[in-house]
Amino acid sequence: MDRIRIRGGRPLSGSILIGGAKNAALPLMAAGLLTNERLTLSNVPLLADIATMTSLIAQHGVAVEPLDDAGRSLSIGGTIDNTEAPYDIVRKMRASVLVLGPLLARAGEAQVSLPGGCNIGTRPIDLHLKGLEQMGAVIRLEGGYVHATAPRGLHGASILLTMPSVGATENLLMAASLADGRTVIANAAREPEISDLARCLVAMGARIEGIGSDRLTVEGVSRLHGAQHAIVPDRIETGTYACAAAITGGELLLRHAQLEHLGAVARVLAEAGVEVTEQADGLMVRRLNGLHGADAMTEPYPGFPTDMQAQYMALMSVAEGAAMLTETIFENRFMHVPELNRLGARVNVHGASAIVRGVPALSGAPVMASDLRASASLVLAGLAARGETMVSRVYHLDRGYEAMERKLATCGAEIERVEG
Numbered sequence: 001m002d003r004i005r006i007r008g009g010r011p012l013s014g015s016i017l018i019g020g021a022k023n024a025a026l027p028l029m030a031a032g033l034l035t036n037e038r039l040t041l042s043n044v045p046l047l048a049d050i051a052t053m054t055s056l057i058a059q060h061g062v063a064v065e066p067l068d069d070a071g072r073s074l075s076i077g078g079t080i081d082n083t084e085a086p087y088d089i090v091r092k093m094r095a096s097v098l099v100l101g102p103l104l105a106r107a108g109e110a111q112v113s114l115p116g117g118c119n120i121g122t123r124p125i126d127l128h129l130k131g132l133e134q135m136g137a138v139i140r141l142e143g144g145y146v147h148a149t150a151p152r153g154l155h156g157a158s159i160l161l162t163m164p165s166v167g168a169t170e171n172l173l174m175a176a177s178l179a180d181g182r183t184v185i186a187n188a189a190r191e192p193e194i195s196d197l198a199r200c201l202v203a204m205g206a207r208i209e210g211i212g213s214d215r216l217t218v219e220g221v222s223r224l225h226g227a228q229h230a231i232v233p234d235r236i237e238t239g240t241y242a243c244a245a246a247i248t249g250g251e252l253l254l255r256h257a258q259l260e261h262l263g264a265v266a267r268v269l270a271e272a273g274v275e276v277t278e279q280a281d282g283l284m285v286r287r288l289n290g291l292h293g294a295d296a297m298t299e300p301y302p303g304f305p306t307d308m309q310a311q312y313m314a315l316m317s318v319a320e321g322a323a324m325l326t327e328t329i330f331e332n333r334f335m336h337v338p339e340l341n342r343l344g345a346r347v348n349v350h351g352a353s354a355i356v357r358g359v360p361a362l363s364g365a366p367v368m369a370s371d372l373r374a375s376a377s378l379v380l381a382g383l384a385a386r387g388e389t390m391v392s393r394v395y396h397l398d399r400g401y402e403a404m405e406r407k408l409a410t411c412g413a414e415i416e417r418v419e420g
């Protein structure tokens with residue numbers, strides 16, 4: 001298993017190109033199942049999760065063809081000849097469950113493995129299933145799989161999500177696009193990745209109103225056609241590198257980043273003493289003077305994203321004063337805390353909240369990644385820590401960050417990947 005070695009203490013400067021959003025690319029690839037024609041996606045990030053989704057879609061008999069050498073443009077389309085999403089793929093990537101709605105809508109059936117446990121929480125899919133049942137699906141759980149059929153096709157429904165689930169909103173939006181009649185999804189999640197998916201579906205011929213709001217109205221159509229779609233830049237990658245600039249006392253231009261999508265993160269960073277300014281082709285991030293503690297509570301978009309909590313905690317660990325971080329989305333998303341404390345941070349967890357008391361400096365040590373955003377948090381801490389930090393199990397990092405060590409090294413970080 002690869003590791004990443006960092007010698008900290010060097011302020012970063014330079015520019016980093018922000019890639020396409022992982023959490024937009026995954027549902028958009030699943031949307032490729034909604035038509036026989038070719039859906040072309042550009043600005044595709046080169047990530048392990050994209051490779052996993054590619055193998056899952058190929059498993060359904062639908063071709064995913066790279067249109068360039070790097071694979072940053074993909075063409076998806078074909079006839080579905082297998083409606084099973086097997087456990088050995090789904091257990092590696094929970095987002096595999098996003099094929100459920102498209103398979104039901106196109107093929108009238110799906111056998112999708114239940115995702116099983118996840119480090120950050122139980123992450124059930126009950127809202128996905130209830131919504132699909134309201135649309136006429138017959139769902140049976142057996143042998144660790146969701147067995148879903150739509151014997152008479154899917155029909156429109158009025159669905160109220162008890163919580164604004166990102167995945168449920170995406171699955172139901174895709175299913176509703178081909179359902180017979182009108183579907184309203186109330187209390188829908190509003191993440192930019194959902195708006196990106198909706199815009200792509202509209203380009204494919206779907207009829208969707210309320211994009212960007214918490215109420216989506218879909219008039220189902222009989223078929224969708226091919227389209228070309230450029231994936232929205234990754235706001236979590238943006239926030240992660242913004243924290244890298246801040247924690248090292250440097251200055252980074254994050255090219256292609258969008259301030260609107262960084263919303264609450266930019267506001268919290270400003271409170272902590274980090275300036276984020278819009279430039280012609282991205283965002284300039286720099287620490288003004290000292291870093292000071294600023295509280296953050298994770299919330300559905302447009303609130304502070306749970307996917308930024310671990311990275312922000314690393315930043316707060318070297319701020320003056322204290323910060324309270326409250327995690328309201330997942331029940332176990334503080335696994336980075338003991339590892340940050342090994343680097344000299346002073347973080348205490350009390351239930352859903354963690355109090356971070358800033359220290360003058362962190363000191364390098366071997367640490368272990370436990371999940372995607374926790375691994376990013378440890379890299380950030382290593383950039384600031386005195387001495388050497390070795391982060392192991394970086395396969396977690398590779399799921400959601402393209403060539404992080406290369407991007408940081410080009411901006412002055414002393415960081416390298418240790419193979420094997």
Ligand code: EPZ
Pocket residue numbers: 022023024026094095121122123124125126127128129163164165166167168189306307329330331372373400
């Ligand atoms: C998406 O996961 C993201 N993944 C996650 O990013 C992100 O943390 C999460 O949204 C919240 O923003 C992708 O987009 C691929 P949810 P998802 O359904 O869809 C509960 C990353 O680091 N819930 O909005 O699984 C659930 O347990 C990953 O890139 C139900 O109870 O998130 C959780 O507590 C990690 N029943 C909360 O809702 C359901 O049917 C939010 O989950 C569905 C969800």
